[in-house]
Amino acid sequence: MKFIKNFFVKTEPLVQKGAKFYWLHSVHEGFFSLFFVQKDTSKSGTHIHDFIDLKRTMGVVVLALVPAILFGMYNTGLQHFLAIGEAATTGFFEMFLYGLIKVLPVIAVSYIVGLGIEFVFAQQRGHGIHEGFLVSGILIPLVMPIETPLWMIAVATAFAVILGKEVFGGTGMNIWNPALIARAFLFFAYPAQMSGESVWVALKDGDKLVDGFSGATPMAQAAAGNIDNFSVADAFFGFIPGSIGETSTLAILLGAVVLIVTGIGSWKIMVSTIAGGAVMGLILNIFAGSAGLSPEVATYFSLPFWQHLILGGFMFGAIFMATDPVSAAQTEKGKWIYGFLIGILAIIIRVLNPAFPEGMMLAILLMNTFAPLVDHYVVNANIKKRLKRASA
Amino acid sequence: MSEIIKLRKGLNIKLKGSAEKMLEVLPFPATVALKPTDFPGLTPKLKVKADAVVKAGDALFYDKYHPEILFTAPLGGKVISVNRGERRKVLEVVIGADESAGFIEFTKADPTTLSEDEIKEQLLKSGLWPFLKRRPYGVIASPNEKPNSICISTFDTAPMAPDYNFVIEGQMDTFQTGINALAKLTDGKVNLGINNDSKFSHVKNVEITQFDGPHPAGNVGIQIANTSPLNKGDIVWTINVQDVLFIGRLFETGKVDFSRIVALTGSEVETPKYYKTVLGAPVASLIDGKLKQADYNQRIISGNVLTGTKVKEQCYLSYYDSQVSVIPEGDDYELMGWATLGINKFSATKTFISSLFPKKEYELNANLHGGDRAFVVSGQYEKLVPMDILPVHLLKAILVNDIDKMEQLGIYEVVEEDFALCEYACTSKIEVQKILRQGINTMIKELG
Numbered sequence: 105m106k107f108i109k110n111f112f113v114k115t116e117p118l119v120q121k122g123a124k125f126y127w128l129h130s131v132h133e134g135f136f137s138l139f140f141v142q143k144d145t146s147k148s149g150t151h152i153h154d155f156i157d158l159k160r161t162m163g164v165v166v167l168a169l170v171p172a173i174l175f176g177m178y179n180t181g182l183q184h185f186l187a188i189g190e191a192a193t194t195g196f197f198e199m200f201l202y203g204l205i206k207v208l209p210v211i212a213v214s215y216i217v218g219l220g221i222e223f224v225f226a227q228q229r230g231h232g233i234h235e236g237f238l239v240s241g242i243l244i245p246l247v248m249p250i251e252t253p254l255w256m257i258a259v260a261t262a263f264a265v266i267l268g269k270e271v272f273g274g275t276g277m278n279i280w281n282p283a284l285i286a287r288a289f290l291f292f293a294y295p296a297q298m299s300g301e302s303v304w305v306a307l308k309d310g311d312k313l314v315d316g317f318s319g320a321t322p323m324a325q326a327a328a329g330n331i332d333n334f335s336v337a338d339a340f341f342g343f344i345p346g347s348i349g350e351t352s353t354l355a356i357l358l359g360a361v362v363l364i365v366t367g368i369g370s371w372k373i374m375v376s377t378i379a380g381g382a383v384m385g386l387i388l389n390i391f392a393g394s395a396g397l398s399p400e401v402a403t404y405f406s407l408p409f410w411q412h413l414i415l416g417g418f419m420f421g422a423i424f425m426a427t428d429p430v431s432a433a434q435t436e437k438g439k440w441i442y443g444f445l446i447g448i449l450a451i452i453i454r455v456l457n458p459a460f461p462e463g464m465m466l467a468i469l470l471m472n473t474f475a476p477l478v479d480h481y482v483v484n485a486n487i488k489k490r491l492k493r494a495s496a
Numbered sequence: 497m498s499e500i501i502k503l504r505k506g507l508n509i510k511l512k513g514s515a516e517k518m519l520e521v522l523p524f525p526a527t528v529a530l531k532p533t534d535f536p537g538l539t540p541k542l543k544v545k546a547d548a549v550v551k552a553g554d555a556l557f558y559d560k561y562h563p564e565i566l567f568t569a570p571l572g573g574k575v576i577s578v579n580r581g582e583r584r585k586v587l588e589v590v591i592g593a594d595e596s597a598g599f600i601e602f603t604k605a606d607p608t609t610l611s612e613d614e615i616k617e618q619l620l621k622s623g624l625w626p627f628l629k630r631r632p633y634g635v636i637a638s639p640n641e642k643p644n645s646i647c648i649s650t651f652d653t654a655p656m657a658p659d660y661n662f663v664i665e666g667q668m669d670t671f672q673t674g675i676n677a678l679a680k681l682t683d684g685k686v687n688l689g690i691n692n693d694s695k696f697s698h699v700k701n702v703e704i705t706q707f708d709g710p711h712p713a714g715n716v717g718i719q720i721a722n723t724s725p726l727n728k729g730d731i732v733w734t735i736n737v738q739d740v741l742f743i744g745r746l747f748e749t750g751k752v753d754f755s756r757i758v759a760l761t762g763s764e765v766e767t768p769k770y771y772k773t774v775l776g777a778p779v780a781s782l783i784d785g786k787l788k789q790a791d792y793n794q795r796i797i798s799g800n801v802l803t804g805t806k807v808k809e810q811c812y813l814s815y816y817d818s819q820v821s822v823i824p825e826g827d828d829y830e831l832m833g834w835a836t837l838g839i840n841k842f843s844a845t846k847t848f849i850s851s852l853f854p855k856k857e858y859e860l861n862a863n864l865h866g867g868d869r870a871f872v873v874s875g876q877y878e879k880l881v882p883m884d885i886l887p888v889h890l891l892k893a894i895l896v897n898d899i900d901k902m903e904q905l906g907i908y909e910v911v912e913e914d915f916a917l918c919e920y921a922c923t924s925k926i927e928v929q930k931i932l933r934q935g936i937n938t939m940i941k942e943l944g
Contacts, residue, residue, distance in 0.1 A: 105831050141833030145825055145862040149929035150919045151801045155841040157866020159834040161923055164847050232867050276870030366847045434874040483889050487904040494727035
C-alpha cells in the first residue's frame, strides 16, 4: 500500500494552485483522502477529534442499504422469471445473477454521472469532494423501476445533483433529498415511461409472458381496488414488483437496525413517520364505510392500516429518505413533527389521489420543503422560553 | 443536605494517562512568565521594561480599558525580556526569578472583618483580580459591576482533569478564607458545585449544589445553566478552585503566593502525577525527562485536551490552567482509516467496535480524522450540551453575524468550554470554539 501513498504524496505538488494539473486538485484530494485519512491535526479548539467523519457516516448508510440492494437484485430476477413463467425451474443464483446484471449498470450510471458532476463543482469552488453523493448515488437506483432506461437515469441524476444540490451550495446546503428529486424529475418529466405496468419487471422483447401477468405493483392494484392480489407475507419479504430497492420491508428493517444501533439515522424520524402512516391508515379505516365512496376507493380505505406500511416505498422512505439529516428537520422536537406529517401525507396522497400511487416520495419532498418552517417554530419556542425567563 | 441535580447529556472521554494521586514539589523555576494572550479581549499596557527589578506582587502590565486591573509578578526578580509578536503585540513578560527581590506587603486580615471595597482594592492591587471571570462572555470581571452571585465548580469532568479533592488536601482553611473574601463581593450567594463524595461539602458561607453526570457537568457554565440560568443583564462571576486559594493565602499572609498544583497527564507521560509549581512556570520545568521516548511527534497542551492551548517546551504555563496534557500529535496518514472496525477508536457515535467496551481507556492523538465539511449531521451537538440551548442554531447565528439571534439563542449563557464536546464529536470537523469566541467578541464589540 506504500506505493499508493507515495504516488499521492509525490503527485501532490503537481495539483497545487499554479501547477500544471491544478484542474485535478479536488479529484486528487478526494481519492487521496479516500485511501488515507489525512495527516492534518487540530489547529484550534479541541485537540482531540472523534474518529467519525463524513466518509464513515455515509459508509454506514451504504452498509445499511446492502440488504435492500442485494434483495433488490434477487427480486429483479425473481419478477422476471415469474413473468415468463420459469420461476419454478430457475435457481436462486440464476435469479440473483440476472438481477445483478440488470441492476449494476443502473448503479454505475448513477455514480459516474453524479460523482463526475460533483468533481467538477468541487474543483470550481476550490473545496474538497464532499461525500454526500456516496449515499445519493445508491439511493437513486434503488428508487427507480428496473426498466427505466439508462439515459433517463443519467438525466435524472444530473438534474438532481445540479439543480437539487449544487445550486444551493453542495452537500449540507440542499433543501430537498437529491435522490427523491431524481425520482420526482422522472415521474413528472417522463410520465409515460415511468408509470403503467411495463416498467416494474425486467423483460426483453420476445419474452413470452404467462397468462394473467399484469406487472402492476400492489400499489397500483390496490388503487384499482384489488387489495387481495398479493399476500401480506410477499409484501413484507418483498417478493412483489416495485422499485428496485423498496420492495422488501424485511431488508429495509435490517438497514434500520444498523442505522439506529450506530446512531447515524434518526430513530425519532423513523418512529414518527411510521406512527404517522399508521394513524392515517386508521383514520381511513374509520371512514371506509362512508357513503359516496366509489367501490375501489372504499376497498382501499379499508386496507388494514399496518399493511400500508409494508406496501410501496413507505418503509424505504421512512428509513432511508426521510432521515436524510440535511433535508430533514434539524431540531430534535422538529424531527417528531416532521416525521409524523410525512407519514400522514404519504397515506393521504397514496389513497386519495389515484394519479400518484406512490405518495411517499411526494410527502417527503413536501416535508423537506416545510422542515425549515417546523424548525423555525421549535427555535422560536426556545427563544420565547428564554425571554419569558428573563421577564419573570 | 444540598440539592442534587442529575445531568444526562454529555460524554466522558476516557483517556489513558490520568494523574496518580501523588504530589511532587518542584523547586521554584528559574524563570516565570505572564502571557497577556491568556486573557481573551485584553489590551495590555506594560508597566515595566526589560531589566527592571520587580518584587513578587509588583504589577507587570494592566488593562488599557480598566487601568485598575493589574497583572502582577508571580515571583520576584528581574524582567529578562518582553517578547512581542506580530504588530508588536505583547506575548510574554519573562522574569528571571530571584528570591532576594522580596515581596510586596499587602494587608493581612480576616476578610470577614473587611469591607467590600477593602477586599476589592486588595485583589486589584495584588493582581488577583484577573482570576475572577464574568459570565456572560468569560472575560475578566469588571470591578465596577456587582454580580448576582459567584459560582465555583469544585470538580472538573474534562478528560484526565485534576481531582480538586486531592489538590485541596491540607488547604481547606485557606479555601474557606478565600470564600469569605469572595462572599463580600456579591449581594447574592457564593454557589459551590460539588460532585459525589466531595471534600467541599463542609465549606461554609456558600450555597452547595451537587451535580451528577458526565462531562461537562463539572463546567461552571453548565452548573449555572441548571440552577439559575443567565438572562440578559445578569452577571455572574466565576473562579477556579486553586485561584480561591491564592485569595485565601493573600489575606492569611499578606503576601501573594501563586504556587499551584498542576496535574501532568496524558498517554505520552511516563508517570502522570501532580506537581507543585508556580503560576507561569516554564513548560519545560514540568515535563523535562518525564515524557515517553518517541520517534513520532508529541503535542503538549497547557490545560485539558478539549479546551487547552497548544504549547511548546520553551513556552510557559497558561494563567488559568491546573493541568498539562501530552498526547501524540498523530500527524501521519492512516490507510483507509475511516473504514476500519476501530477497536482503539473512541467515538461519541456507535459506529466503531470500541463502543462495545464502555470502560476502556484510549490513547487519542490530535489528528482531525477527517476533512472539514458543512454542517451535515444533525442532533450530534444537542446530545452533548446539558443546557436548554440549541447549539447549532446559535453557531449559525454567529456565522451570519446576526446579533439579535445570538442574544435570543442564549450567547450570554455559554463560553467555549461548554461547547467543547460538540467540537470533539463533530462529524464535519467544525471549529466550534473558535466560532463561539468570534460571536462573543462581536457581542462585546457591539454591546459592550
